Amino acid sequence: MSEIDRNQGLARQIAKNIQDSIMQGRLSAAQRLPSEVELAERFSVSQPTVREAMKILAAKKLIQSKRGPKGGVFVSPPSLDIAAQTLHETTNWLVSLGAVGLADIVGARRSLGRLSIAAACEHAEREDHKRIEAALLELDHTEISDEDFCRLEVEFHQAVAAACPNSLLRLVMVMVNEALIPAANMISFPFRQRDKVVAMQRQVFSAILVRDAAEAISAFDTLIDYQSGIYDIALEQRTLGSRLR
Template sequence: MTTIDRNQGLARQIADSLQDDILQNRLSVSERLPSEADLAERFKVSQPTVREAMKILAAKKLIRSKRGPKGGVFVNTPSLDMAAQTLHETTNWLVSLGVIELADIVETRRKLGRMAIEIACEAATREDYKRIEDALLELDHTNISDEDFCRLEVAFHQAVAEASSNAVLRLMMVVVNQSLIPAANMISFQFRERDKVIAYQRQIFSALLSRKTEEAVSAFDALIDYQSGVYDLALQRREERQSAEAAR
């Protein structure tokens, strides 16, 4: 029997315990979880509490539900998207608290992004080019929302990273693209000029098509330089706003 501290959130503790079982492979990929009744007995809680724990695990994409005679709740097959989902909330929190500085995000994006572009110039296939171009074409619309623009910007850079067959680099780029970029955009999107971002991305794509590594990296560096300036402006305006509020 697993011990549960009643002074803490029961559903959260149950979710944490089952997540640990999954990550330690005590619950295998595609394995069916025990029933709600069995889990309620194991943790000595009510079935509604177990149901809340299942919702937490489902939000993290660690489990999936299947209906029918052979249905139930199963451990999800791991993926890079699952890893990004797990990291996304924590990353946003760390950025908002200032634990991760925007300067750190810029430096990480620059170094890993260069590596991804260099590999893409060498290894990109026709399918890779199609994914990158599709993301760029979707991005280049004046009537899309700020949220969609941020999402499609991430899709463009991730499509470039997908041209690499290196699973470790792809995972790192998922973290950078799907966690760090949205966290930074949350602060700076009001000050960014979309046309400039798209122009730099067009230059990157054109150089990738021609397999001109230096040109692609140069265009990427110019994009990062521009976005770094936007981050600086956003932080400056935030500090000015905070100072004005404190003076009232």
């Protein structure tokens, strides 16, 4: 084994040791880690090896550096945004490789979307309603690009999910909305009618406004059924096109 390989292996071991300490609560959120010199002495390695271990932990968003007199390396505080971004990247990767199919996307969106919408009907306040309506108003413009329409569609569903008081469900909905919707839209957007999509979303919002969960879920199911049918058309066209080549 070369010296470089050995040092990389040691760096991974140190990173794993510190990660375990964070996950098991021996290191708490916002706690300052020992200096590079102290860690090098503790693990009997060089400072560059410790530096590599810190890079591994930083890439996993487990630690963060701060400058100044009170600076150093600290355990990252828990963040739903960071966790959501990690889930988003992983899900995009799975979709891109074909490990997650359209049927999986439709099923997940339907089941989790119902929970999110029911929660919005029960808990949404005036500010939540404003965010949802703002996303709808932005969507309802014929001159916006397909890319912007897809982005704003995600914002609409995110605004609905944001009204849910359950932080874990909000986190899951970030993954569902920001990863699965764009992945499916890449396939279906040439075939769907924007005005129909917006009209169905307005029905969802109208039901949320009056806290009618049954009507909101029914409208959402209609939207998912429509989009599922568009996915089928898109896949048929893709298959037909490949046969004609």
